[in-house]
Amino acid sequence: xxxxxxxxxxxxxxxxxxxxxxxxxxxxxxxxxxxxxxxxxxxxxxxxxxxxxxxxxxxxxxxxxxxxxxxxxxxxxxxxxxxxxxxxxxxxxxxxxxxxxxxxxxxxxxxxxxxxxxxxxxxxxxxxxxxxxxxxxxxxxxxxxxxxxxx
Amino acid sequence: xxxxxxxxxxxxxxxxxxxxxxxxxxxxxxxxxxxxxxxxxxxxxxxxxxxxxxxxxxxxxxxxxxxxxxxxxxxxxxxxxxxxxxxxxxxxxxxxxxxxxxxxxxxxxxxxxxxxxxxxxxxxxxxxxxxxxxxxxxxxxxxxxxxxxxxxxxxxxxxxxxxxxxxxxxxxxxxxxxxxxxxxxxxxxxxxxxxxxxxxxxxxxxxxxxxxxxxxxxxxxxxxxxxxxxxxxxxxxxxxxxxxxxxxxxxxxxxxxxxxxxxxxxxxxxxxxxxxxxxxxxxxxxxxxxxxxxxxxxxxxxxxxxxxxxxxxxxxxxxxxxxxxxxxxxxxxxxxxxxxxxxxxxxxxxxxxxxxxxxxxxxxxxxxxxxxxxxxxxxxxxxxxxxxxxxxxxxxxxxxxxxxxxxxxxxxxxxxxxxxxxxxxxxxxxxxxxxxxxxxxxxxxxxxxxxxxxxxxxxxxxxxxxxxxxxxxxxxxxxxxxxxxxxxxxxxxxxxxxxxxxxxxxxxxxxxxxxxxxxxxxxxxxxxxxxxxxxxxxxxxxxxxxx
Numbered sequence: 001x002x003x004x005x006x007x008x009x010x011x012x013x014x015x016x017x018x019x020x021x022x023x024x025x026x027x028x029x030x031x032x033x034x035x036x037x038x039x040x041x042x043x044x045x046x047x048x049x050x051x052x053x054x055x056x057x058x059x060x061x062x063x064x065x066x067x068x069x070x071x072x073x074x075x076x077x078x079x080x081x082x083x084x085x086x087x088x089x090x091x092x093x094x095x096x097x098x099x100x101x102x103x104x105x106x107x108x109x110x111x112x113x114x115x116x117x118x119x120x121x122x123x124x125x126x127x128x129x130x131x132x133x134x135x136x137x138x139x140x141x142x143x144x145x146x147x148x149x150x151x
Numbered sequence: 152x153x154x155x156x157x158x159x160x161x162x163x164x165x166x167x168x169x170x171x172x173x174x175x176x177x178x179x180x181x182x183x184x185x186x187x188x189x190x191x192x193x194x195x196x197x198x199x200x201x202x203x204x205x206x207x208x209x210x211x212x213x214x215x216x217x218x219x220x221x222x223x224x225x226x227x228x229x230x231x232x233x234x235x236x237x238x239x240x241x242x243x244x245x246x247x248x249x250x251x252x253x254x255x256x257x258x259x260x261x262x263x264x265x266x267x268x269x270x271x272x273x274x275x276x277x278x279x280x281x282x283x284x285x286x287x288x289x290x291x292x293x294x295x296x297x298x299x300x301x302x303x304x305x306x307x308x309x310x311x312x313x314x315x316x317x318x319x320x321x322x323x324x325x326x327x328x329x330x331x332x333x334x335x336x337x338x339x340x341x342x343x344x345x346x347x348x349x350x351x352x353x354x355x356x357x358x359x360x361x362x363x364x365x366x367x368x369x370x371x372x373x374x375x376x377x378x379x380x381x382x383x384x385x386x387x388x389x390x391x392x393x394x395x396x397x398x399x400x401x402x403x404x405x406x407x408x409x410x411x412x413x414x415x416x417x418x419x420x421x422x423x424x425x426x427x428x429x430x431x432x433x434x435x436x437x438x439x440x441x442x443x444x445x446x447x448x449x450x451x452x453x454x455x456x457x458x459x460x461x462x463x464x465x466x467x468x469x470x471x472x473x474x475x476x477x478x479x480x481x482x483x484x485x486x487x488x489x490x491x492x493x494x495x496x497x498x499x500x501x502x503x504x505x506x507x508x509x510x511x512x513x514x515x516x517x518x519x520x521x522x523x524x525x526x527x528x529x530x531x532x533x534x535x536x537x538x539x540x541x542x543x544x545x546x547x548x549x550x551x552x553x554x555x556x557x558x559x560x561x562x563x564x565x566x567x568x569x570x571x572x573x574x575x576x577x578x579x580x581x582x583x584x585x586x587x588x589x590x591x592x593x594x595x596x597x598x599x600x601x602x603x604x605x606x607x608x609x610x611x612x613x614x615x616x617x618x619x620x621x622x623x624x625x626x627x628x629x630x631x632x633x634x635x636x637x638x639x640x641x642x643x644x645x646x647x648x649x650x651x652x653x654x655x656x657x658x659x660x661x662x663x664x665x666x667x668x669x670x671x672x673x674x675x676x677x678x679x680x681x682x683x684x685x686x687x688x689x690x691x692x693x694x695x696x697x698x
Contacts, residue, residue, distance in 0.1 A: 002502025072480040074498030134283040151663040
């Protein structure tokens with residue numbers, strides 16, 4: 001599947017707020033009330049981080065589409081997709097650590113919480129992107145990743 | 152096989168006598184029954200049901216029918232079955248019971264044996280409407296189960312890094328065919344397929360189509376009727392490439408000499424050539440620089456391991472110093488070959504290029520196709536190594552020029568006179584044992600008698616590429632007949648809304664688009680392939696359960 005800009009935005013948003021949301025709620029539970037790795041009373045900030053990953057992603061996607069134009073195939077290989085996910089994660093973490101993300105305060109143990117949360121979301125959303133999403137939306141792959149589209 | 156047609160006697164044209172009057176006594180001897188083929192009434196574009204009844208030929212009816220019964224038809228039938236249509240309401244008429252039969256012949260002739268890999272993507276899966284799991288994942292799983300962890304890892308790296316970090320993954324031809332066999336059994340292809348050579352298609356006066364087809368199999372003991380008619384409401388046609396393409400000078404040589412052994416097309420059976428070379432050695436001239444030429448070079452280099460006295464002259468019209476350009480990108484070039492993994496840039500199947508082509512005008516489409524297309528081959532390390540070694544060792548040489556004449560010398564060898572241009576303008580003479588034309592297949596619609604007849608009878612519009620013009624949903628506009636609709640897919644639609652029309656994925660896309668259009672038009676039994684249906688149908692596919 002070779003993505004279009006609209007397709008990137010739609011796929012990113014849909015996956016983050018379905019698969020990503022379930023994973024985020026899971027971590028909010030185990031970092032918050034369950035208290036694995038020391039209780040974090042403000043575990044709800046993971047939801048805000050998910051929102052910022054989505055928000056910054058809108059800009060990242062525009063950059064990726066621009067870069068796609070330099071490729072003869074006009075495509076975006078799997079390796080790139082996985083690789084840029086790591087870069088995006090590093091940038092969000094940096095902003096998080098510098099307390100530049102409004103409404104989110106960086107605290108003790110947040111590196112590991114971010115690491116597990118972002119890592120899991122990154123892994124499973126990419127896995128869905130390259131597999132099961134095709135089964136749920138048969139027109140998705142023909143429309144550059146647009147979820148809301150006809151075949 | 153076919154359900155009885157409730158509307159078959161729906162005659163909308165009165166019989167030629169008044170019902171209130173007694174039939175007049177015949178004044179002449181009764182007219183002879185029309186036994187011509189195709190029947191004389193097929194001279195007209197529209198035929199009444201009454202006329203069909205008068206022919207006294209076997210007539211069957213299904214709501215859906217597809218002509219060709221190759222992989223294009225198979226993809227269409229697969230989309231129909233997954234969307235809820237039963238086997239009793241579909242017929243596929245063609246000359247090969249296996250949907251990949253003709254494709255397989257062409258592939259084998261062009262040197263793709265069972266263990267070789269196609270020029271096709273992992274997710275181009277004619278046996279699976281969703282493209283997941285693709286062939287790469289299935290192959291990784293097979294290798295993993297057999298304990299070949301190294302091979303599984305290599306495949307994983309290939310699918311992960313393609314096309315930039317590694318060679319592009321392509322599936323083995325035998326794996327694709329096995330998967331198609333499996334899907335054919337699942338969707339009941341055996342009940343849908345019917346042997347027949349389609350002679351003509353006409354509209355009927357009641358908003359349907361009639362297909363006239365012959366059922367005589369060449370070289371077999373035929374029983375039963377020789378000709379049949381089939382009525383259908385929704386028709387699909389995917390007849391593939393009409394003919395082999397020959398360079399004009401080679402065509403002229405074959406016509407003049409009747410020598411079909413020394414000058415061959417890469418897509419016809421030419422095994423005799425390799426047997427001869429293995430025994431006696433000799434020089435072969437290869438024409439064309441696409442992927443078929445690469446496969447021929449691979450086979451010839453393999454033959455050199457048995458007999459090193461085999462030489463190859465690769466004749467090319469002109470050098471390629473730079474690859475095609477589009478926007479900010481340029482296609483890579485090495486050793487006079489332009490490289491891309493498939494015959495179009497990847498984005499043409501599913502990305503921005505597909506969308507751009509769809510919304511462009513016919514003239515713009517032609518321009519875009521010429522920018523994205525052209526003759527290319529895949530970048531494969533083994534092929535790069537063959538050309539590198541051949542050039543270095545001298546048994547493979549590239550010559551640039553245009554052919555002036557090909558003639559047969561008294562001892563049976565072929566002499567080609569080549570004219571070179573530019574700063575090295577000269578005349579060269581090259582004497583070879585064989586010439587292989589690897590320039591491809593002929594795609595012009597008029598080369599297929601069935602399509603030529605349709606174009607003639609219905610004044611069908613052609614696109615700037617000389618193929619049949621289709622709408623964005625692959626409907627042939629000139630064939631609309633009341634509620635009846637005709638769709639086309641495959642090579643006959645090149646120049647339309649999709650570039651990669653003759654690929655597995657292109658055929659599947661055309662099938663899904665046309666079936667969706669039919670569903671929106673309220674066609675019989677068709678259900679929307681929404682989220683719920685898609686998931687439940689995929690689960691049936693995974694469990695090998697019929698749709």
